[in-house]
Amino acid sequence: MRKPIYVTMPTLAPLEEVNELMQGIWESGIMTHNGPLVQRFEKEVCEYLKVPQMVSCCNGTLALQMAIKAIGKQGEIITSPFTFIATISSIMWEHCTPVFVDIDPKTLDIDASKIEEKITCHTVAIMPVHVFGNNCDFEAIDAVAKAHNIPVIYDACHSVGATYKGESVFKQGTISVTSFHATKMLNTAEGGGIFTLNKEIDEKLRRIRFFGFENHADIVEDGFNGKMTEAHAAIGIANLRYLDKALEDRKEKYARYKEILGQNPEIAFQKITTGCNYSYFPAIFKDEEIALKVVAALNAENIFPRRYFYPSVNTFTKLVPYVPMPKSEDIASRILCLPLHVRMSMQDIEEIAELTLKTSK
Numbered sequence: 001m002r003k004p005i006y007v008t009m010p011t012l013a014p015l016e017e018v019n020e021l022m023q024g025i026w027e028s029g030i031m032t033h034n035g036p037l038v039q040r041f042e043k044e045v046c047e048y049l050k051v052p053q054m055v056s057c058c059n060g061t062l063a064l065q066m067a068i069k070a071i072g073k074q075g076e077i078i079t080s081p082f083t084f085i086a087t088i089s090s091i092m093w094e095h096c097t098p099v100f101v102d103i104d105p106k107t108l109d110i111d112a113s114k115i116e117e118k119i120t121c122h123t124v125a126i127m128p129v130h131v132f133g134n135n136c137d138f139e140a141i142d143a144v145a146k147a148h149n150i151p152v153i154y155d156a157c158h159s160v161g162a163t164y165k166g167e168s169v170f171k172q173g174t175i176s177v178t179s180f181h182a183t184k185m186l187n188t189a190e191g192g193g194i195f196t197l198n199k200e201i202d203e204k205l206r207r208i209r210f211f212g213f214e215n216h217a218d219i220v221e222d223g224f225n226g227k228m229t230e231a232h233a234a235i236g237i238a239n240l241r242y243l244d245k246a247l248e249d250r251k252e253k254y255a256r257y258k259e260i261l262g263q264n265p266e267i268a269f270q271k272i273t274t275g276c277n278y279s280y281f282p283a284i285f286k287d288e289e290i291a292l293k294v295v296a297a298l299n300a301e302n303i304f305p306r307r308y309f310y311p312s313v314n315t316f317t318k319l320v321p322y323v324p325m326p327k328s329e330d331i332a333s334r335i336l337c338l339p340l341h342v343r344m345s346m347q348d349i350e351e352i353a354e355l356t357l358k359t360s361k
């Protein structure tokens, strides 16, 4: 039996490189509190992405919550039902209500043309998700947001390395939020990053991250502890050196998967909009039965694709009242993300693709 192949594995720098940075932490005794490595990680990510600033924090879910808190209003937040549960839980933990807009079944992102009809006097933000690193329709979303004067918070948790018009997508929206979780393109084990071109919001986010303090004296925000630790920053600084290679590797493997699976016209692929980072390989099968058949065939070979995202989050009725989202529910029932990461060989990709092809016919 082959060694298990999981849907993803973290891209990790050689341990010596992390240890060298850890040594510095042990020498200085500085573990956290916006220490030198956190500041360096923020600076190096900004240099790499060519963006002016990033507020790092302890995870992507909290980063979304901080972004909502920085907007400073409670009410309805328009979002996508085809996402990871954290998009919704962050909205609810900030005492806001998610209002779903169904997806474009080709791009898998929110259908921007359907946002306007869901805007009410209670709408406080639009939170679209760049699903699998595939950019939302920025122009359409900006136009609606501007017309109604509503901020946009992008859930860009999949989007490290994704670009729009040659620049990082994190420059889009009022705020863009990403995740540095172990399974994401760039990881600090757990971590998050918040990007905005608005200096006031950036400063507010830094106060929110540190209990709401201003100048270590007065409390001026409804803050909490959102800090990233020095140890996590050390992992991030080392891993960042390998991000370019990891992005290139993903793109090549994605293309190979598509080349082989494209032989079955009944398998659909995400329609790539602009500047995708190809961080996942989603394949959409004809129906749920075939998708489950593929899962069983791959599992028998110790290969573990994921039903990602399944189920559509509007069906979590313990959390939200059910509102049908037919496109999202349909895609969720028959989509699989096939294993795609830096530790797989091209031969692994080919074997998985061939087995998937054979089983899906």
Ligand SMILES: *Cc1c(COP(=O)(O)O)cnc(C)c1O
Residues within 6 Å of the ligand: 059, 060, 061, 062, 083, 084, 086, 087, 129, 155, 157, 158, 179, 180, 181, 190, 191, 192
């Ligand atoms: C991973 C992810 C999050 C949450 O990030 P964490 O760092 O795991 O908290 C939020 N939204 C989406 C779409 C994600 O994939």
